[in-house]
Amino acid sequence: MSTQAGQDAKFFQRGKIQEFRAELQAAEVKDKKFVKRRTVLKKIVANITMGNDMSPLFPDVVQCLGTPLLEIKKMVYLFLVSYGKSKPDQIHMVIPRFLEDCNDRNPLIRALAIRTMSYIPIPVVTEALTEQLRHCLKDRDPYVRKTAAICVAKVYTADPRKAEKAGFVEMLRDLLLDPNATVVSNAVAALTEIGDRPDGVFFKLNLSIANKLLAAIGESSEWGQIYILDSLLRFVPERHADAELLAERVLIQLSHANSAVVLTAIKILLYLMNYMENRKLIDHICKKMGPPLVTLLSSGPEVQYVALRNILLIIQRRPAVLRNDVKVFFCKYNDPIYVKLAKLEIMYRLAREENAKEVLAELQEYASEVDVDFVRKAVRSIGRLAIKVDPAADLCIKALLDLIETNVTYVVQEAVIVIKDIFRRYPGRYEGIIPTLCEHLDALDEPEAKAAMIWIVGQYADRMDNADELMDDLVYTFLEEPVEVQLALLTASVKLFIYRSKSEKAKELVHRVLKWATEEVDNPDLRDRGFMYWRLLAINPTVAGEIVLAEKPAITTDSDRMDRGALDQLLLHTGTLGSIYHKNPETFIRNAAGRALTDTPALNANSRAVLVPLTRNQLPPTVSIPGPGPNEPRARKAEPPLPAKPAPPLPTNGADDADAGGEDGENDEEGILSPPVAAQGDSAADPYAGLDQLGGLGGSGYSADNPRPKGEEEDLLF
């Protein structure tokens, strides 16, 4: 194959329109076996690919369509696909040729003709296509039928009302029962495309069709399987038994080689589980889902990344999945950074008392790696592990102290940041290490780390003899510091003063800082806080003490889990962009249809309790088709009426409904009752967000959900 290298490359030379035209005309005579024509067309196509405008050749190229040679036809069609749309005044010349080809003996040419026509959304073409499509949807050749099915979606895009009038939707529905599996899956794909349009007809499956589709799955191509599986989301189980039966049939698809098939099957299973009651079966399915997910991790890094982001969601909803497989997520040295970071997050989620030691040993290993970003996350994860798993806290603190000893500045800074949180989580347990931290005070040059250290000094000023000296040093650069650090300094000096109200030094210090904050600084937050402290201290220092040193709510890790209702919704998007970015797609993709579980008698009580209805009514209205044919295109005889969408209540975030008992205990790992937190609002999900008000702490960038460098919101990207 390599022998012909360079052979075709010459076609890429820039050619002149005139030249080509002349050549084409010359080719009309004495062109034995159409060799000349083919050569010119090849040159033209090459020029199209280089971005040179070949559209002036339209009339000349179209002439070649009569050539009875597939290869030439293909190239002309390629030309038409590129320029047909921009030539509404000349397209009529081609239509007779199109019609001819639509009735060609060769099914390949018939399919090619309708496919090309569907790419040219000009009314005359659509008109002609509508006529032809009716026959092609019933063509005896499956290749033509499957192509025609997809063309319907295109016609629908060009002119929805006309497509409905022509009865194409009904014809597509009939194709769902076609003997050829590829035709079935393409019909499903077309119906899905139509159903996803904001103005499209409602595409919904009933049990018997769902079962028929599943029967076709065995003979479909992998893409067809994906379409069919995905369409099962449009089936709403009315009885537990229906969901269970369907799930058992989907289960078998988990052993498909195509990763997208596997993940789509998992999405359907997660969906169906909401409609099941049989705990044993649910456990069985959860157990079956683990291994295929692990298998995805042996694929290329891209697939791993998508899989990992999804696993992160799945294990929050169904912790039984992969419960014992934390080792699978250990990072390899050669993993790309995005895979490592995603694995790190999952390792943290799966960490429990039983495996904390192993996980910690891994994290320590990562903390000495080369990549700075990754090292930081690893250090942070050690701190989060300490906060999450009480019995491992001692070991984690020891690990952090070892890391501080390395004197690598960014490691030290990360360690200080997490130690601050550990202090809050376990008051009175680790304050003994404060002197060690103070030794590294000079190494801190990042605002977050500095603010954390200042918080520690202020909070524990009563146990540090030299706290006033330290503070004196620290405030020296007050005016040059970023706001984050200034806020921390302000609060810390107030605390110091409250602890040592007798000390002249402390008094002088707080006075100096308050004066700076209120007179020299432009930042309104800082100024306001300065005034507030000042008045507080002036009016009643005792009360001020009670307020400033009030007991802080203990830090827990419960709140970095997502709200269950929101999770249920996100899981309906398993494998899609929404699950990568952990956001509901309608919030970042215009016209994206939101998905919500539909309430039916079969919906299990736990899922219903946290049900979050769509916040906006985005479901396409059911279109009634005028003219012949049944009114409700998807209504089959046995079908229950379309479930009335719960009237979209005022936009509410999950927090309102979640208090109905977000925990069902069935799978939740720790069984702690977590305060319901709305997952949609990033700030609300940030367990440390409240710290600003409470402790006067600068660092709010510590979002527990995203173990990334401070301040970066790119986890959600939008």
Add this chain to the structure above:
Amino acid sequence: MAIDGLIILDNVGRPIVQTSFHSTSPAYPLIHIDTYNNALAKVSRPDDVDPVLYVSGINDDKPSACCHVGCGGLRILAPISGDVDPLFAFAYLRTFIDILREYLGHVSASTLRDNFDVVYQLLEETLDSGGHPLTTSPNALREIVIPPSLLNKLLSVAGANISSLSAASSNPFASPIPWRKANVRHNNNEIYFDVVEELRAVVNRSGVSLSNEVLGKIDTNSRLSGTPDLLLTFSNPKVLTDCSFHPCVRLPRWSRDKALSFVPPDGPFILMEYRFSPSSSNSSSLGVNQVPVPVMLKPSVVINENGGTIDLTAISRLSTRAIEDFTVELYLGQGAGAPNFMVSGGGSWAFDPRTLVLRWEMANLPPSSSHSLRGSWTSSIPNPRAARAFRVRFAIQQHTFSALKIDQLRLTGEAYKPYKGVRGRSLVDLEWRW
């Protein structure tokens, strides 16, 4: 659920081939190319670019995402908009690359340019403008897009009747089985199974495997006439866990009695992939039962102010078989240079100044033999941060970790008796921490 199109970039990020993107604005593919190139400029290793890039729309355009994979110096982008499954895009890209390989042999910027018409036809046939993958099974594709070599052959035959070209595809998709073409004829009916297993493990400095898994696959090459219906049984199917299969395998039959019943595609394909866990009873907790790592490494690495020293011994733990293509790699950290190493027991070492990776290679490690690498390097940066683990890779012929044994292959539906061949091979990919 659709892919907006496909763009193939050369090694400097310029587009070579792209689909026509009719349903989007002309700027759409351009923003995606830009987004990828910008992201690439930001990372130190090209592999570190996020595989799903967010692309904000221009003006009022809706945002989209760019999925991309690399392939032989090229980068293939698949823009997706709407809530599409990125895995769908990746699965399609993977398939398309496989198809290109099959058609062009070697995929590179120059082979693409040389065969652009074939590449275009392939794009047209595998992905419609609405982003639905169409025909991707190699067997069916060959009937509608003629591979370049065959096309040339046909043309070179003097006086060849051109109509035979179109005849080559006069009756496409006649086959009732989507993955197998109809009327296959071979003079010799033969089928070969290659069982390839790969051990992937992370080993800590005391030689204990932290994670350890064996992934296997059965590479099959079928050259059987007609419509053969095969039944493949194993004498020890218990060793196979977490299996995934080629679409031709009848899944219900497998779940019933662990036998593979299938009508194979013609030519090479992967029949199944699996994971081997030594004790299938306890498959959920990995690591309880581990596959022993067939080599022993004794690393001693010291990093100091101006470089480091390595003393590494590798001992084969196999008593009968040889280890082949043994390589060890270690990234020496920024500023590494002046490597000075010695090997004993055969083999050679090399240092790549561009990637800063030290590489030790041996073609053959006889059973139970011991080899070593000793030496030092210097670094322009004090206390260089070298990789924390050696990457060790090698192969073992005629050996599988699972000892999977094919019991028999029965053929029904055809009268001939096929020739059958089975081979085993193992690959090992270790990360050995020091």
